[in-house]
Amino acid sequence: MSRPDRLEVALYHRLGDFTIDIAFRTDSGATALFGPSGSGKTTVLHAIAGLLRPERGRIVFDGRVMLDTASSVFVQPYRREVGYVFQDARLFPHLTVRQNLLFGRFFAHRQRRRNGGMTLENVVGLLGIDHILSRRPVNLSGGERQRVAIGRALLAEPCMLLMDEPLAALDAARKAEILPVLERLRDVSRVPILYVSHDVSEVSRIANNVIVMENGRAGERWQS
Amino acid sequence: MQADWLTSEEWTAVRLSLLVASTAVIASLPFGMLLAYLLARGRFYGKTLLDTVVHLPLILPPVVTGYLLLLSFGRKAPIGAFLADNFGIVFSFRWTGAALACAVMGFPFMVRAIRLSIEAVDRKLEAAALTLGASPPFVFIAVTLPLILPGIIAGMVLSFAKSMGEFGATITFVSNIPGETQTLPSAIYTFTQVPGGDAGAMRLTLISIAISMAALIGSEMLARFVGRHVSS
Numbered sequence: 001m002s003r004p005d006r007l008e009v010a011l012y013h014r015l016g017d018f019t020i021d022i023a024f025r026t027d028s029g030a031t032a033l034f035g036p037s038g039s040g041k042t043t044v045l046h047a048i049a050g051l052l053r054p055e056r057g058r059i060v061f062d063g064r065v066m067l068d069t070a071s072s073v074f075v076q077p078y079r080r081e082v083g084y085v086f087q088d089a090r091l092f093p094h095l096t097v098r099q100n101l102l103f104g105r106f107f108a109h110r111q112r113r114r115n116g117g118m119t120l121e122n123v124v125g126l127l128g129i130d131h132i133l134s135r136r137p138v139n140l141s142g143g144e145r146q147r148v149a150i151g152r153a154l155l156a157e158p159c160m161l162l163m164d165e166p167l168a169a170l171d172a173a174r175k176a177e178i179l180p181v182l183e184r185l186r187d188v189s190r191v192p193i194l195y196v197s198h199d200v201s202e203v204s205r206i207a208n209n210v211i212v213m214e215n216g217r218a219g220e221r222w223q224s
Numbered sequence: 225m226q227a228d229w230l231t232s233e234e235w236t237a238v239r240l241s242l243l244v245a246s247t248a249v250i251a252s253l254p255f256g257m258l259l260a261y262l263l264a265r266g267r268f269y270g271k272t273l274l275d276t277v278v279h280l281p282l283i284l285p286p287v288v289t290g291y292l293l294l295l296s297f298g299r300k301a302p303i304g305a306f307l308a309d310n311f312g313i314v315f316s317f318r319w320t321g322a323a324l325a326c327a328v329m330g331f332p333f334m335v336r337a338i339r340l341s342i343e344a345v346d347r348k349l350e351a352a353a354l355t356l357g358a359s360p361p362f363v364f365i366a367v368t369l370p371l372i373l374p375g376i377i378a379g380m381v382l383s384f385a386k387s388m389g390e391f392g393a394t395i396t397f398v399s400n401i402p403g404e405t406q407t408l409p410s411a412i413y414t415f416t417q418v419p420g421g422d423a424g425a426m427r428l429t430l431i432s433i434a435i436s437m438a439a440l441i442g443s444e445m446l447a448r449f450v451g452r453h454v455s456s
Contacts, residue, residue, distance in 0.1 A: 049355050050354075050355075051351050051354070051355070076354075076359075077351075077354040077355055078354045078355075078356075078357050078358055078359050078360075079357075080355075081357065082355060083355065083356075084352070084355040086348070086352060088348070090346075090348050090349055090351075090352040092349060092352075092353075092367060093349075093371075094370040094371060094453055103353070103356050103358075103366070104356030104357050104358075106357075106358075107356065107357030107358055107359075107362070108357060152356065153355075153356070156355075156356045156357055
């Protein structure tokens with residue numbers, strides 16, 4: 001029997017002369033995928049979210065096969081229920097903050113929603129964004145944008161949260177403002193987090209587990 | 225509200241022009257969007273050829289386009305006969321034919337404007353919408369469509385403007401029948417061909433200028449309103 005919230009990833013994919021060849025697994029809590037820029041971390045997240053179809057691979061989350069090239073299984077990204085927080089926030093410019101937050105709500109898994117998932121009030125409180133709900137993304141600071149992006153992913157009731165360097169575009173002050181939010185998020189929500197970063201201090205604060213990536217391969221692994 | 229400084233034939237030409245141009249724009253919009261999407265996003269064999277065909281009315285003499293329409297959509301022509309026999313849609317020497325000619329002539333402008341706006345959409349936003357659970361049709365309706373709305377408006381206005389001014393293809397395809405196919409440009413042309421028609425030609429010319437400017441200003445205001453809502 002596999003443990004609940006276990007994510008198993010095995011990928012082989014070539015991009016030009018760069019090759020990703022990685023296998024790892026994570027359990028509940030926050031796992032960091034740590035490594036220098038260009039080590040293939042984002043590609044791994046894209047494959048897990050279904051935004052990239054790897055040449056070969058198998059991805060299983062909580063017993064559900066999302067990808068298995070050997071048996072031609074490819075679950076479409078919109079059916080994977082994987083929340084993705086992008087490095088560049090990617091808020092919808094034509095919608096207000098509130099509409100951005102509720103975008104995924106409409107498609108969210110009803111069962112989980114009924115079973116006491118996140119409400120708008122929860123998320124807004126957790127992220128401290130109640131004063132900007134009626135604004136548009138163009139009028140937000142970088143830190144505010146990133147918090148809205150996190151809230152938007154959470155409100156879609158994901159079964160797993162992928163975060164791709166959510167703090168990389170922010171200055172030190174903004175980072176210091178969001179790090180505690182991420183820690184709280186890790187402790188409050190039961191959603192497992194896969195956190196990509198090249199910053200040791202971030203990783204050490206957020207992750208229980210660390211997978212080190214280099215040149216498309218997984219190296220050593222630390223556990224706290 | 226019939227202005228008495230226009231004769232009833234002149235007034236008819238104005239109304240007919242507006243009807244023909246509006247019909248042309250609305251009827252060609254779905255096709256224009258589909259082609260713009262294919263040309264912006266599609267990867268298929270013969271894309272360059274399709275792009276060329278869409279742009280043909282821009283390059284060909286309008287008379288040639290009109291003649292080609294006559295050869296294919298005339299009452300006895302293959303497509304024309306098929307549409308008439310099966311759906312009761314007749315183009316030849318009807319105002320609908322004028323609308324078809326205008327739609328074809330305005331099509332390159334419409335497709336181009338919409339295509340450029342689709343190419344300008346940040347596809348990363350669509351990827352984000354996918355991860356939030358929206359299926360591709362929903363992504364199009366909730367993200368892509370609102371973002372390309374300014375381009376769609378621009379395409380509709382360009383097509384409308386072209387339709388209001390279309391003359392060569394229309395007169396070749398459906399002739400110049402007062403009350404049925406005599407649009408503003410045809411009416412002006414007719415006035416210039418008869419002695420003492422100068423005053424009428426001038427009146428219709430002024431109306432033509434007024435309608436074109438109103439369409440342009442109106443679309444500018446609409447585009448600014450929409451632009452405020454989709455700016456990133």
